[in-house]
Amino acid sequence: MTEIExxxxxSIEPKWQARWEQDQLYRAQPACDKPKYYVLDFxxxxxGEGMSVGHARNYVPTDLLARYYxxxxxxxxxxxxxxxxxxxxxxxxxxxxVDPHELNERYSANYVRQYKLMGLSYDWSRLIxxxxxxxxxxxxxxxxxxxxxxxxxxxxxxxxxxxxxxxLAERGSHAIFDYIDDHPEHVGVVDKGTPPITAExxxxxxxxxxxxxxxxxxxxxQAESTVNWDPVDKVVVADEEVENGRAWxxxxxxxxxxxxxxFFRITAYAxxxxxxxxxxxxxxxxxxxxxxxxxxxxxxxxRFPVDGHDxxxxxxxxRPDTLWGATFMVLSPEHPLTLAITAPDQRQAVEQYVAFAxxxxxxxxxxxxxxxxxxxxxxxxxNPVNGARIPIWVADYVLMSYGTGAIMAVPAHDQRDFEFARxxxxxxxxxxxxxxxxxxxxxxxxxxxxxxGVMVDSxxxxxxxxxxxxxxCIRAAIAYCQQRGIGKRRVNYKIRPWLISRQRxxxxxxxxxxxxxxxxxxREDELPLLLPKVKEYEPGPNGESPLExxxxxxxxxxxxxxxxxxxxxxxxSWYYIRFADPHNDxxxxxxxxxxxxxxxxxxxxxxxxxxxxxxxxxxxxxxLYDLGVVKFFEPFRVLxxxxxxxxxxxxxxxxxxxxxxxxxxxxxxxxxxxxVIAEHGADAxxxxxxxxxxxxxxxxxxxxxxxxxxxxxxxxxxxxxxxDVDKGAPTQMTARELRxxxxxxxxxxxxxxxxxxxxxxxxxxxxxxxxxxxARDAGLHHTPEWDEAIDILLRLLAPIAPHxxxxxxxxxxxxxxxxxxxxxxxxxxxxKAESITIVVQVNGKVRDRLTVxxxxxxxxxxxxxLASPAVRKFLNGGAPKQVHYVAGKLLxxxx
RNA sequence: GCCGAAGUGGCGGAACUGGCAGACGCGCGCGACUCAAAAUCGCGUUCCUCUCGGAGGAAUGUGGGUUCGAUUCCCACCUUCGGCACCA
Numbered sequence: 010m011t012e013i014e015x016x017x018x019x020s021i022e023p024k025w026q027a028r029w030e031q032d033q034l035y036r037a038q039p040a041c042d043k044p045k046y047y048v049l050d051f052x053x054x055x056x057g058e059g060m061s062v063g064h065a066r067n068y069v070p071t072d073l074l075a076r077y078y079x080x081x082x083x084x085x086x087x088x089x090x091x092x093x094x095x096x097x098x099x100x101x102x103x104x105x106x107v108d109p110h111e112l113n114e115r116y117s118a119n120y121v122r123q124y125k126l127m128g129l130s131y132d133w134s135r136l137i138x139x140x141x142x143x144x145x146x147x148x149x150x151x152x153x154x155x156x157x158x159x160x161x162x163x164x165x166x167x168x169x170x171x172x173x174x175x176x177l178a179e180r181g182s183h184a185i186f187d188y189i190d191d192h193p194e195h196v197g198v199v200d201k202g203t204p205p206i207t208a209e210x211x212x213x214x215x216x217x218x219x220x221x222x223x224x225x226x227x228x229x230x231q232a233e234s235t236v237n238w239d240p241v242d243k244v245v246v247a248d249e250e251v252e253n254g255r256a257w258x259x260x261x262x263x264x265x266x267x268x269x270x271x272f273f274r275i276t277a278y279a280x281x282x283x284x285x286x287x288x289x290x291x292x293x294x295x296x297x298x299x300x301x302x303x304x305x306x307x308x309x310x311x312r313f314p315v316d317g318h319d320x321x322x323x324x325x326x327x328r329p330d331t332l333w334g335a336t337f338m339v340l341s342p343e344h345p346l347t348l349a350i351t352a353p354d355q356r357q358a359v360e361q362y363v364a365f366a367x368x369x370x371x372x373x374x375x376x377x378x379x380x381x382x383x384x385x386x387x388x389x390x391x392n393p394v395n396g397a398r399i400p401i402w403v404a405d406y407v408l409m410s411y412g413t414g415a416i417m418a419v420p421a422h423d424q425r426d427f428e429f430a431r432x433x434x435x436x437x438x439x440x441x442x443x444x445x446x447x448x449x450x451x452x453x454x455x456x457x458x459x460x461x462g463v464m465v466d467s468x469x470x471x472x473x474x475x476x477x478x479x480x481x482c483i484r485a486a487i488a489y490c491q492q493r494g495i496g497k498r499r500v501n502y503k504i505r506p507w508l509i510s511r512q513r514x515x516x517x518x519x520x521x522x523x524x525x526x527x528x529x530x531x532r533e534d535e536l537p538l539l540l541p542k543v544k545e546y547e548p549g550p551n552g553e554s555p556l557e558x559x560x561x562x563x564x565x566x567x568x569x570x571x572x573x574x575x576x577x578x579x580x581x582s583w584y585y586i587r588f589a590d591p592h593n594d595x596x597x598x599x600x601x602x603x604x605x606x607x608x609x610x611x612x613x614x615x616x617x618x619x620x621x622x623x624x625x626x627x628x629x630x631x632x633l634y635d636l637g638v639v640k641f642f643e644p645f646r647v648l649x650x651x652x653x654x655x656x657x658x659x660x661x662x663x664x665x666x667x668x669x670x671x672x673x674x675x676x677x678x679x680x681x682x683x684x685v686i687a688e689h690g691a692d693a694x695x696x697x698x699x700x701x702x703x704x705x706x707x708x709x710x711x712x713x714x715x716x717x718x719x720x721x722x723x724x725x726x727x728x729x730x731x732x733d734v735d736k737g738a739p740t741q742m743t744a745r746e747l748r749x750x751x752x753x754x755x756x757x758x759x760x761x762x763x764x765x766x767x768x769x770x771x772x773x774x775x776x777x778x779x780x781x782x783x784a785r786d787a788g789l790h791h792t793p794e795w796d797e798a799i800d801i802l803l804r805l806l807a808p809i810a811p812h813x814x815x816x817x818x819x820x821x822x823x824x825x826x827x828x829x830x831x832x833x834x835x836x837x838x839x840x841k842a843e844s845i846t847i848v849v850q851v852n853g854k855v856r857d858r859l860t861v862x863x864x865x866x867x868x869x870x871x872x873x874x875l876a877s878p879a880v881r882k883f884l885n886g887g888a889p890k891q892v893h894y895v896a897g898k899l900l901x902x903x904x
Numbered sequence: 905g906c907c908g909a910a911g912u913g914g915c916g917g918a919a920c921u922g923g924c925a926g927a928c929g930c931g932c933g934c935g936a937c938u939c940a941a942a943a944u945c946g947c948g949u950u951c952c953u954c955u956c957g958g959a960g961g962a963a964u965g966u967g968g969g970u971u972c973g974a975u976u977c978c979c980a981c982c983u984u985c986g987g988c989a990c991c992a
Contacts, residue, residue: 015943292909293908293909294907294908294909294986294987297907297908297987298907298908298986298987298988300907301906301907301908301987301988302987302988304988304991306991306992308992324992325991325992326992327991327992328992339992379990381990404990405990406990406992407990407992408990408991408992410991411991411992412991412992413992415992416992417992418992419992423992424905424990425990425992426992428990501991501992503991616986616987619986619987620987697929700916700917700928700929701916701917702916702917703916703917703918705909706910706916706917707985707986708916708917709915709916711915711916711929711930711931713915713929713930713931714916714929714930716930717929717930718929720929720944721928721929723943723944727944736945737945737946738945738946760920764920766918768916768917768918768928768929769917769918769927769928771928771929772917772918772927772928772929773927773928774928775928775929776927776928779928846924848923848924850923850924850972850973852972852973853971853972853973854973855924858924890972891972892972893923893972893973895923898923898924899923899924899973901923901972901973902972903972903973
């Protein structure tokens, strides 16, 4: 027996990692004629805790793809960088009393160390970091482009704000507003409630007033906004950081404060953000979530005059067909007309109610199954379609932020209105009778919301029934309103402007100076606006940004510098472009490189960013497309989400149900790649990350899984280097069969990898390895087919387990590096089988299996089947009534 | 409540276009090697029944349907996970 050297990843992995790094094997070439492949991971935030094996679920599959496409001859861009700005680092800096710049370097370096430990093939020459001025210079540059642009609805794209100024000076803004009226999908290009003006009015304005007006159109703009304020921590907190009205960190009751905030006008892109979803290959769930988030709904805006006042209240409705069934109207407590129209004897009650609603948290106000509340204003509106005088109420179930902040209430056909009407004894009027029964307002138990039915008591619509698409009555109602001049077709979107400013230190400074004439952007040659070093990172007593206390920063020659910084969503909205040319100090990137590399071919990350990052990035891409900076309008061609990895420990909840926890430091159940690699090596970790489950599924980590994969790699090691040792029982296999298995494995590998079915890629490789043991036991190992099979095995292994593949490749005396070898070609001749197995069924049950030559025809197979004793047993001596033959697979006999 | 995804052995999962359900791995059991253990190798491992070295039956969340044939297609329901949640 030969003395064998055991597979020892601890000695071979660091050796090859050092060699690869020295040789810079994974550098992408600049733009050239080669086909490109851009595979990208979601931009990671480098946390102080480092990575867990859950993070590797993202990085290993993309590395497999990168290595695979390199071997297939593509110029592969596989970069990484750090989304380094943001609150977690800032909070850590405050707590540890360490400069966040320093923490960033420390944490990023730890991530890089872990990436290298896993043998990931990133192009390290393209490493980027959002918190480096070299990077945020261009985040600021894009901010300026947005600030200096508006969305021209007629051109359906972003245009320089100077064009808007020229138009205002020449013709005013009426043409723009008229166009939006006729094309309601453009409602989001301008702030709600902005008045149209004439050229004379524009020219009469001061520069400050003009800037205020332009602000309603700019793609980056400042506006008043209500935010959650934590009086103990003295910070603004996000909605997500508020639980039951209390700040998550301090436990203090949050109060609402109105602050001036910076926004991006994502609403202008609502329609394109929906429509362009048809052009990407993304998980259906994410596409649906984005659609819902944008929340397009079509209907009509109808104006209701207020009885006895010189005022009209517009309402938005998706069911204009039910206009005749409106029996009351409801205003949001924040509606500007609420107090103005309130009758004197109701004033006290309404004021009280408005104050009560204002004091409610978002949580209380939108709680499920909340009892309806509201107060009568004492005023009446006139229903413009039938002159009916209907009471106007104020109630918190109507939100100021959606539609017009006022609704017409149709209790017979809207469940919310129904509940309100029942509670306050308001009349209910049925205007749509369902086809199968007759609704009686006095006995109805819930609203009939279906569109299907016949119109009753509805003026000109009476007797109409729902058309083919269910919207005939709606269209007729809109046409009627338009003709009478009381309403018009309208589109509403739920999506709101994207809040970008944070009164915090650790973020990209906003390149704006507030002058007596209003906000002015820095010139491009004044960038980057550096984040100054400070001693204290805590926000001021009233939530002022720490930047406010630095006179050298705040005081600009022409005014006061903006002290808000950008939320990290800005940094991550364009980083995928930067990788094309990451160190360019003249532009966000050389257009030649950007045009070559983008869009991203495959983008992989967790589903938690379904809406936020993926929506923001799409908007920025479209702005840059409109402005001619890039030539693509969707950044990520293919998107896939990896599933979560949970802790292996089974827990039982209070109902006795079993579940697995997420890995987290606070629960003390984190498994790190470091510990797994120390014990079993990076290749075994990589293999198990791929093998653990279906890529998109959430699954608990199994501590036995890595040793299982390690055993497979051990077997690979032994069969490649020591095929003569430890023979098993003799088996039957021909050289041709071995060759067929090798080439079929290439096919399965390619097919499964391209379908993101990485677990079956690994299992195909395990089967191939098992087949080699069998072939060895059949005495095949000194044949040319054996050498070819081993060669294929190692090439296919290289993307999964690069270290062991390189080591074995080297020991067989083949040329360095295996990662630079060509991908093996499938030989179609080798794949063909000479004999095939045909399953014989009788009445749908398998009764026998026949081995026949691959070219056997149906007649021959039928003859063989009828001769089989196992089959005859179930034929009861008769002939089959029906015969179904599936070529090469199955013969089904029916008796 | 609404929208989306998914339910297959003890566990993770596989099954290409309607055609052998349970590949591959984990775990478990038995055996070989060993003084012993580890490692390794071999065999077995969905459930039930029987006249058990064989044969038959049932089974892919539940109940129906289409089909010679359904994990796959259709209908209804149940459960789990994710998202949204008074959006007019």
